[in-house]
Amino acid sequence: MHLDHAVTYPHRHTHSAAPRRADGSRRALRIGLGGPVGSGKTATVAALCRALRAEYSMAVVTNDIYTREDAEFLLREAVLPPERIAAVETGACPHTAIRDDISANLEAVEELEDAFREQAPLDLVLVESGGDNLTATFSRGLVDAQIFVIDVAGGDDIPRKGGPGVTTADLLVVNKTDLAPYVGSDLDRMARDAAEQRAGLPVVFQSLREEDGVHTVARWVRERIAAWVAA
Numbered sequence: 001m002h003l004d005h006a007v008t009y010p011h012r013h014t015h016s017a018a019p020r021r022a023d024g025s026r027r028a029l030r031i032g033l034g035g036p037v038g039s040g041k042t043a044t045v046a047a048l049c050r051a052l053r054a055e056y057s058m059a060v061v062t063n064d065i066y067t068r069e070d071a072e073f074l075l076r077e078a079v080l081p082p083e084r085i086a087a088v089e090t091g092a093c094p095h096t097a098i099r100d101d102i103s104a105n106l107e108a109v110e111e112l113e114d115a116f117r118e119q120a121p122l123d124l125v126l127v128e129s130g131g132d133n134l135t136a137t138f139s140r141g142l143v144d145a146q147i148f149v150i151d152v153a154g155g156d157d158i159p160r161k162g163g164p165g166v167t168t169a170d171l172l173v174v175n176k177t178d179l180a181p182y183v184g185s186d187l188d189r190m191a192r193d194a195a196e197q198r199a200g201l202p203v204v205f206q207s208l209r210e211e212d213g214v215h216t217v218a219r220w221v222r223e224r225i226a227a228w229v230a231a
């Protein structure tokens with residue numbers, strides 16, 4: 001596990017969606033996960049659910065272009081009860097549904113929040129984007145913070161190439177570090193390039209093949225929830 005920054009996570013964004021509902025109750029913290037196809041977004045969501053579900057009331061919204069495959073995977077793995085998992089079929093470029101026309105995703109998030117409002121109000125909603133390119137980021141009207149997931153098998157020059165996901169996401173996750181020796185990726189170079197591109201924003205290197213490989217990202221999420229609740 002590499003962590004190229006001390007765990008100081010800057011809270012630099014402004015919330016464009018009101019943190020409280022009309023009745024004054026606090027809504028859930030919404031965290032988006034984006035990144036290229038196959039980088040490990042669903043696997044990270046599944047691992048986060050397992051790590052955090054005993055501590056928080058949580059739910060997940062998945063985005064697929066024409067299918068519900070990511071939601072079906074999470075259901076099969078039973079990472080959360082089925083009523084806590086919603087699927088949005090974007091039917092177009094994945095980034096459109098998380099950045100340009102966020103209505104279907106907002107509706108899914110708000111329906112989940114409403115469904116649990118009486119019983120156990122949601123603390124956290126994870127919104128997983130469909131796999132896209134390096135320019136795909138979430139609208140701040142949909143999520144309060146975003147995680148961009150890339151993997152070492154996608155090429156160790158991805159952090160150097162930059163793009164809004166790599167440079168501006170609140171957390172950059174470089175996944176599948178276990179594969180680095182097999183694909184010839186230089187993790188130190190990736191860490192250096194990412195640090196250069198991100199001006200102090202945090203980067204986590206993880207392998208979900210390791211026992212509790214998601215623990216650093218889970219800690220970051222806990223800190224974000226604590227800050228959200230305190231605000």
Ligand SMILES: Nc1nc2c(ncn2[C@@H]2O[C@H](COP(=O)(O)OP(=O)(O)OP(=O)(O)O)[C@@H](O)[C@H]2O)c(=O)[nH]1
Binds near residue numbers: 036038040042070130
């Ligand atoms: N070796 C290794 N494989 C991983 C790791 N994380 C995920 N995978 C595998 O990589 C493949 C893709 O992972 P997913 O989580 O489906 O990736 P995704 O980003 O959600 O993919 P799309 O939704 O299709 O964009 C799966 O076979 C995972 O089991 C990891 O840390 N190491």
